[in-house]
Amino acid sequence: MQGMSLIVKNITRLVAGFIILFGAYIVLYGHVTPGGGFTGGVILASGLVLVVLAFGKGFTRNVLTHETAKVADSMGAMLFLLVAVLGFAGGVFFTNVLSPGTVGHFVSAGTIPIANVGIGVKVSAGLFGAFLALAAFRRSTASAQERADALQSDI
Amino acid sequence: MTLAMVPFMLTFLLLVAGLYAIVAKRNLIKVIVGILVLNCGANVMLVLTGYRDPPAGEAPVAPILTGGAAQADELARTAVDPLPQALILTSIVIGLSVTALVVSLGVRLYEKYGTFDTNRMRNLKG
Amino acid sequence: MDPILWILLALLGFMLIASLIAIETQDLLSTVICAGAVGFGTSLVFLLIGAPDLAITQVVFEILVLVVLVREVITRRDETYATSRTTLPVGVVLLALGVMAAVVFTVLAGNGTDGDLRLRPFGQPRMTRQVDAAFLAPAGRPEAAPPGTEPGSVGGAYLKHGLTSDEASRGSGAANYVMGVLLDYRAYDTLGEATVIFVAIIGAYAVLRKVGRSRHAGNEPDR
Numbered sequence: 001m002q003g004m005s006l007i008v009k010n011i012t013r014l015v016a017g018f019i020i021l022f023g024a025y026i027v028l029y030g031h032v033t034p035g036g037g038f039t040g041g042v043i044l045a046s047g048l049v050l051v052v053l054a055f056g057k058g059f060t061r062n063v064l065t066h067e068t069a070k071v072a073d074s075m076g077a078m079l080f081l082l083v084a085v086l087g088f089a090g091g092v093f094f095t096n097v098l099s100p101g102t103v104g105h106f107v108s109a110g111t112i113p114i115a116n117v118g119i120g121v122k123v124s125a126g127l128f129g130a131f132l133a134l135a136a137f138r139r140s141t142a143s144a145q146e147r148a149d150a151l152q153s154d155i
Numbered sequence: 156m157t158l159a160m161v162p163f164m165l166t167f168l169l170l171v172a173g174l175y176a177i178v179a180k181r182n183l184i185k186v187i188v189g190i191l192v193l194n195c196g197a198n199v200m201l202v203l204t205g206y207r208d209p210p211a212g213e214a215p216v217a218p219i220l221t222g223g224a225a226q227a228d229e230l231a232r233t234a235v236d237p238l239p240q241a242l243i244l245t246s247i248v249i250g251l252s253v254t255a256l257v258v259s260l261g262v263r264l265y266e267k268y269g270t271f272d273t274n275r276m277r278n279l280k281g
Numbered sequence: 282m283d284p285i286l287w288i289l290l291a292l293l294g295f296m297l298i299a300s301l302i303a304i305e306t307q308d309l310l311s312t313v314i315c316a317g318a319v320g321f322g323t324s325l326v327f328l329l330i331g332a333p334d335l336a337i338t339q340v341v342f343e344i345l346v347l348v349v350l351v352r353e354v355i356t357r358r359d360e361t362y363a364t365s366r367t368t369l370p371v372g373v374v375l376l377a378l379g380v381m382a383a384v385v386f387t388v389l390a391g392n393g394t395d396g397d398l399r400l401r402p403f404g405q406p407r408m409t410r411q412v413d414a415a416f417l418a419p420a421g422r423p424e425a426a427p428p429g430t431e432p433g434s435v436g437g438a439y440l441k442h443g444l445t446s447d448e449a450s451r452g453s454g455a456a457n458y459v460m461g462v463l464l465d466y467r468a469y470d471t472l473g474e475a476t477v478i479f480v481a482i483i484g485a486y487a488v489l490r491k492v493g494r495s496r497h498a499g500n501e502p503d504r
Contacts, residue, residue, distance in 0.1 A: 026337075031455040034219060034333035036463070038248050042341045049348065073482065080475060084468070096453060096465050103224045103444060109455035112464045115471075122475060123248075126482040127345065130255055134349060137262065137489040158286070159402040165293040167385060169300060171378055176304045179371045184309050184354060188316045191346075192300045195323045198335075199293075205436065206330050208404040215285065215331035218440065218458040231440040234458075235331040236406050238436035241462040244335055245474045251342040252481040255349060259485045262353050271309075271357070 003056030012054040019047035027120035031109040037116040041123030048128045052135075060132065069129030076122025083115045162203055169196035183261045183271040190257065194250035198243050205236035286403075289329060296322035309354045317347045334459050408437030439466065 003009065026033075027040030052060055060066075087095035096110035106113075173196055176189025209215050210233060218237040220226055261271070268276050296319050303315035320343035328336040401407060410433035432438055443461060445452045455461035463471050 031457050031460050031464075034217075034337060034457065034459075036244075036334060036457070036460050038244065039334070039338045039341060042338070042345060046341065046345055049345070073479070077475060077479060080472070084472060096451075103220060103227075103454055104456045109453055109461065110465070112453070112455055112460060115464050115468070116460075119471070119475060123478065126478060127252075127255075130259070130482050130485045131345075131349065133486055133489040134259060134262065134353070136491075137259075159404060162286070162289055162293060162403050165290065165297060167382075169293070169297055172297065172300045172304060174378070175371075175374060178374045180304065182309075184312060185304060187350075188303050188312055191316050192303070192319055195296070195319050199323050199326055202327060202330060202332060202335065203403065204401070205406050206404055207406055207409065215329070217331040217333055219333070220444070220456040220458070224445065227444050231437075234440055236408055236434070236436040237439065237458040237462055238434075240332045240335055241459050241467060242470070244338060244459065244463065245470055247335065247338055247342060249474055249477050249481075251346050252478045254346055256481045256484050256488075258346075258349055258353060259488050263488050265357055 003058075004054050008054050012050055016047055016051050019050065020044060023047060023120075023124070027116055028113065029106070030116040031112045032104060032106070037119030038123055040116075041120040042127060044120065044124035045127040045131075048124070049131050052132070057135075064128070064132075066129060066132050066136075069125045069132060072125035073122055073129060076118050076120070076125060079118035080115055080122065083111050083118065086111065163200065166196055166200040166203065169199070172196075181273055183264065183273060186273075187254065187257055187261060191250075191254055194246075194254075198246055198250070201239050201246075202243050205239035207233070207235050209233060285329065289326065292322055292326050292329070296326075309358065310351070313347065313350045313354050316350075317343060320346075332459075334457070406434070406436075408432045408434040408440070410434075 023040050023043035023046075025040075026035035026043060027037055030036035030040065048064060052064060089095075096112070098110040102108055170193060173189050173191075173193030176192065177186055180186055180189065206215070216230065216234045218230065218234040218240070220230060264276065265271060270276075299315045299318040299322065303312050303319065306312055306315070320339065324336045324339040324343065327333075327339060411430035412433045432441060439462060440458065443453055443458070443466070445454070453461040453465040455465070
């Protein structure tokens with residue numbers, strides 16, 4: 001996958017950090033404002049997809065690899081399961097064991113923020129990995145003629 | 156049939172359109188779009204059953220506590236039902252992930268047969 | 282409720298027209314774009330109804346699915362004449378839908394405030410009904426029931442008792458009621474949802490892998 005033009009690259013350099021920060025905010029404050037784990041995870045995945053689309057495949061060979069996506073996916077799922085098993089300390093599977101706290105503060109609502117973080121990491125890594133798999137598939141099936149065409153256009 | 160039932164009927168028509176696309180279309184991309192439309196129709200119908208009329212002249216009240224714990228009683232009297240919203244959040248996420256899976260299947264079929272037409276994909280020679 | 286109802290009907294009509302265009306048009310790129318219009322229409326409906334969580338989630342997911350679909354469709358132009366196969370599947374579909382419509386409109390007709398099988402009118406959900414609080418009594422001591430009435434559904438009871446700990450519930454403490462339902466009261470459903478997403482992603486990996494496709498390096502369809 002080729003990168004895009006210079007304008008897109010410069011704008012991505014400015015904007016990608018803000019997108020990832022916004023996604024992290026929506027994941028962490030999911031129990032106070034609208035949002036939560038799934039929404040924030042998809043916003044994070046969109047930010048990573050933007051970076052990969054703008055800078056091309058060379059960027060994904062070092063940092064944002066397919067292996068990293070797979071490992072992060074599994075780590076997020078295991079964090080969520082850990083929160084569930086922790087509920088056994090309260091007597092039943094999935095009990096909310098930490099204290100409810102003051103309503104509306106960041107540190108409140110028990111184990112809900114931790115579960116949100118686990119789901120956010122899982123969803124973002126999973127969707128990003130699926131996009132990488134589709135992009136790699138497309139590149140490998142292009143014939144020589146299509147590869148020559150793709151080098152000239154910017155898709 | 157009062158005017159209050161018309162939203163449900165329009166959403167039912169959306170479900171019908173999605174089902175028609177899945178059954179009677181030959182192109183694989185049209186079938187995938189039919190799955191998308193069917194998902195959207197079902198989600199909208201189930202969220203619309205949980206809507207509560209706001210007090211006269213105001214906007215619908217979302218079930219989010221913005222004014223501290225003192226607002227909880229007033230929210231319990233005027234807010235929209237939160238239970239269908241939570242379950243439809245699950246449904247939206249699953250529906251769109253499965254759509255991504257079906258798109259990858261379609262791409263793989265295109266690579267093998269060279270077309271999106273399901274009538275030409277019938278030659279299953281081993 | 283009147284302006285909300287008219288805007289809602291306009292949005293639903295827009296979604297219906299967009300879905301019909303998406304199904305009937307010959308060009309694949311127009312199909313995908315009209316499907317995106319249906320998705321954005323549902324996000325606006327969610328915002329109007331008072332469901333901000335759902336609106337954000339629908340918008341962001343729709344954008345990602347649109348990016349994937351457009352990337353896959355834009356270089357794979359297929360000259361399929363997008364007509365229906367025969368008249369038989371369409372006839373069967375219409376018959377089944379006629380039966381379903383008869384059942385559904387029997388359910389939708391009428392007031393529905395008394396009977397339990399009918400859909401309630403738009404704007405008066407089940408939780409506006411108040412029932413006697415006798416079912417909250419501890420087991421074996423019916424005289425210790427709290428006084429007053431309770432909302433007639435789980436959603437209403439959660440709105441009334443679910444925030445702080447009292448004698449009726451443990452309390453979740455989340456200011457966002459929808460997240461409290463998803464991750465405290467119905468956390469098992471969220472575990473199932475995470476599993477479904479996991480399996481869908483693994484399915485996509487398995488379909489799109491490189492191992493075993495070296496035989497098709499010529500990419501010729503095998504007829």
